[in-house]
Amino acid sequence: MKIALIGAGNVAHHLAVELEGAGHDIITVYSRKLPNAEALSDRLSIAVATNELNFAESEAELFLLTTSDDALEKIIPQIVWPEEALVVHTAGAKSLTVLQNLLRVHSDVPLRTGVFYPLQSINKKIPLNWKEVPICIEGADEEIEHQLIEIARTISDEVYLVNSEERLQLHLAAVLANNFPNHLWALTKDLLAEHNLDFELMKPILKETLRKALDADHPAEVQTGPARRGDQTTMARHLQLLEDQPELARIYQTISESIMRWYL
Numbered sequence: 001m002k003i004a005l006i007g008a009g010n011v012a013h014h015l016a017v018e019l020e021g022a023g024h025d026i027i028t029v030y031s032r033k034l035p036n037a038e039a040l041s042d043r044l045s046i047a048v049a050t051n052e053l054n055f056a057e058s059e060a061e062l063f064l065l066t067t068s069d070d071a072l073e074k075i076i077p078q079i080v081w082p083e084e085a086l087v088v089h090t091a092g093a094k095s096l097t098v099l100q101n102l103l104r105v106h107s108d109v110p111l112r113t114g115v116f117y118p119l120q121s122i123n124k125k126i127p128l129n130w131k132e133v134p135i136c137i138e139g140a141d142e143e144i145e146h147q148l149i150e151i152a153r154t155i156s157d158e159v160y161l162v163n164s165e166e167r168l169q170l171h172l173a174a175v176l177a178n179n180f181p182n183h184l185w186a187l188t189k190d191l192l193a194e195h196n197l198d199f200e201l202m203k204p205i206l207k208e209t210l211r212k213a214l215d216a217d218h219p220a221e222v223q224t225g226p227a228r229r230g231d232q233t234t235m236a237r238h239l240q241l242l243e244d245q246p247e248l249a250r251i252y253q254t255i256s257e258s259i260m261r262w263y264l
Helices: 010-021 034-041 069-078 096-106 142-153 164-194 199-215 232-241 246-262
Strands: 002-006 025-030 048-050 062-065 086-089 112-118 135-139 159-161
Touching: 002 010, 010 025, 010 034, 010 112, 025 034, 034 048, 062 069, 069 096, 086 096, 086 142, 096 112, 112 142, 112 164, 135 142, 135 164, 142 159, 164 199, 164 246, 232 246
Parallel strands: 002 025, 002 062, 025 048, 062 086, 086 112, 135 159
Antiparallel strands: 112 135
8 A cells, every 4th residue: 555654753653664564655754844754764665755745646545644643733734635545643632533524624625534543652763563562443434444454454463443432541541551650760760860879770670560560460459568558657758758859749649649549
């Protein structure tokens, strides 16, 4: 299939390489900043970089919108599409209806629509095993869904039909399970650095915690720590250490209270 990528960020870099490796033709890469598009197109066989959004004469059959969720409303009004193109976004928090409404208002040609959402934290500098990445598919009709499923299966063994409401719940869950813990690790690293302690000391316990949580029937079964035990004395001592860091103290207290309520 001939594919055009609109966006040249983290998701685009991974998808472009994987899709081309699976036999698809990436023929165009768009970015508002041409050097960004060129950086990606240079990694591909036949892709042409562009910073223009007139695709009326494009031979692409599939247009993958890999921009950020918020950018969809800004970029779609500027795009000129070829008739009957399949326009698909890769966003977790935007419904298919949002895409359809934007295209209905800003396009004067008939288009087909869908969603191709990889449920993964993606950084273009870090390799991914795409065979293990869940790809969530939604289409305006069964034909589109079937087409997108077939494309997704060329790069992943984990392909699911997921509607917009379900995808938003998955996106929320991913923020809770991925983004929030990573932020806590960042806070931990800075806290240790202030006391000349090395974050390397934390890595074994982080690995073990994740292993146990993934192996358990429910992560709550392997919860440990002073809040789990109801150890008010230890928690009070910890909060004393955070007296000059009210934001971190608030986070500590909020999470501790949530853990204690869970095990009441």
